[in-house]
Amino acid sequence: MADIPSYKQRKVITIGVVSELTGLSERQIRYYEERKLIFPERAPKGNRKYSFADVEQLIDIANKREEGVQTYEIRQDMLRAERKKEKRMRRDLLRGEINARFGIQKE
CATH class of the missing domain: 1.20.5 (Single alpha-helices involved in coiled-coils or other helix-helix interfaces)
Structure with missing residues (x-):
């Protein structure tokens, strides 16, 4: 039986929704991906898909950045x-x- 990811791990959220949930711009989210801090999946047409765990990670990253952490x-x-x-x-x-x-x- 294949492991079924929990709802928190399933990559189903678009970058626009993630932007709304986190308050980060889409450009900031892409930048964090470039810096290998977040790892979205790609849909067949190339659209990024995020999980709730990714949203939590992005919020944590944003908080650290506000504290001055590089x-x-x-x-x-x-x-x-x-x-x-x-x-x-x-x-x-x-x-x-x-x-x-x-x-x-x-x-």
Whole structure:
């Protein structure tokens, strides 16, 4: 069975609606995509599609920019968080494999 993304992860919102929801201009949203801070999907005709999670991310980015944080710093923070999450997932996977190998049950 294929993983069905939650409503927050489904990319269904157009850039115009995202602009209205976030208060950002379409140009700002495209700029954040260029800086690899947001990753919309493309519809068959090339239109960008965003998720509610993307909207939340854009609001977070806008708030950080208002505080004077540069886009480079925001991207570095995102990469650090991603690496930390991957490390945690590898650790949990390894722990699960060890527990299964030695028959350790979680209580």
